[in-house]
Amino acid sequence: KPLKLVLEEAGRLADSGYKEIVLTGIHIGRYHDGGSSLTTLLDKLLRLNPQARFRLSSIEPEEVTPELVELLSTHTNLCPHLHLAIQSADGKVIKAMRRHYTPEFLEELLEAIVAKLPGVTLGADFIVGFPGETKEQFLNTLAFVSKSPLAYLHVFSYSDRPQTAASSFENKVTPKEKSERSRELIALGRSKKRKHLERFLGRELQVLIESRRHRQTGLLTGISDNYLRVVLEGSDDLKRQIVKVNAQQLLDGELLGEAVPDGG
Numbered sequence: 001k002p003l004k005l006v007l008e009e010a011g012r013l014a015d016s017g018y019k020e021i022v023l024t025g026i027h028i029g030r031y032h033d034g035g036s037s038l039t040t041l042l043d044k045l046l047r048l049n050p051q052a053r054f055r056l057s058s059i060e061p062e063e064v065t066p067e068l069v070e071l072l073s074t075h076t077n078l079c080p081h082l083h084l085a086i087q088s089a090d091g092k093v094i095k096a097m098r099r100h101y102t103p104e105f106l107e108e109l110l111e112a113i114v115a116k117l118p119g120v121t122l123g124a125d126f127i128v129g130f131p132g133e134t135k136e137q138f139l140n141t142l143a144f145v146s147k148s149p150l151a152y153l154h155v156f157s158y159s160d161r162p163q164t165a166a167s168s169f170e171n172k173v174t175p176k177e178k179s180e181r182s183r184e185l186i187a188l189g190r191s192k193k194r195k196h197l198e199r200f201l202g203r204e205l206q207v208l209i210e211s212r213r214h215r216q217t218g219l220l221t222g223i224s225d226n227y228l229r230v231v232l233e234g235s236d237d238l239k240r241q242i243v244k245v246n247a248q249q250l251l252d253g254e255l256l257g258e259a260v261p262d263g264g
Contacts, residue, residue: 029063153189
């Protein structure tokens with residue numbers, strides 16, 4: 001979509017009262033319109049619409065540039081949250097997937113992001129059971145995730161798609177093995193998410209309150225700028241507003257908090 005049209009649409013949404021705008025697309029990091037890149041577009045959006053916050057959807061690791069990280073660190077209305085389509089952290093599997101990075105690149109990238117954005121939430125997609133993936137290669141991915149600053153995972157078991165190169169590969173992983181690997185990686189992801197949430201206990205978060213209430217508790221619920229689910233007591237007047245919330249305790253993979261009074 002041309003830059004001019006993106007700016008116009010975002011401006012209309014922000015002026016209509018929308019508090020958060022998500023930029024999404026296939027290979028969003030490769031956005032290009034004339035001489036304008038994704039960072040050019042973001043810089044304009046952030047400066048023209050200070051009343052709204054912006055979030056990036058899933059992005060490829062190699063598309064996260066130093067300029068993008070710099071924007072994340074300097075603009076308070078660009079959400080400190082990145083979801084990376086990593087898929088595997090074993091070098092041979094990455095190559096078999098025809099992806100163009102290495103485990104070393106991923107490690108350096110994540111370290112660079114966290115160094116610039118201490119409060120960032122990093123998520124990632126992973127595929128287990130890619131054709132030819134050995135147990136040792138899966139354990140390489142598991143070890144990488146364990147020591148990484150990733151805060152949450154989306155885990156998928158590989159399945160053949162017709163007319164794709166991978167569907168013709170030999171040494172397919174059995175359904176049982178894929179299921180076991182998936183459970184193991186999901187369990188690690190849950191553990192890392194809990195540890196990440198614990199880091200924010202006692203801290204204030206900027207939470208966009210949703211129009212629906214929390215299904216289990218009936219409390220207000222929303223998402224912080226760094227992509228943490230938060231629940232809190234409050235009136236319906238707070239819905240669709242960005243509220244400062246003090247995170248006080250864990251609640252089943254979410255944070256239970258209390259709204260901070262204006263001036264607090």
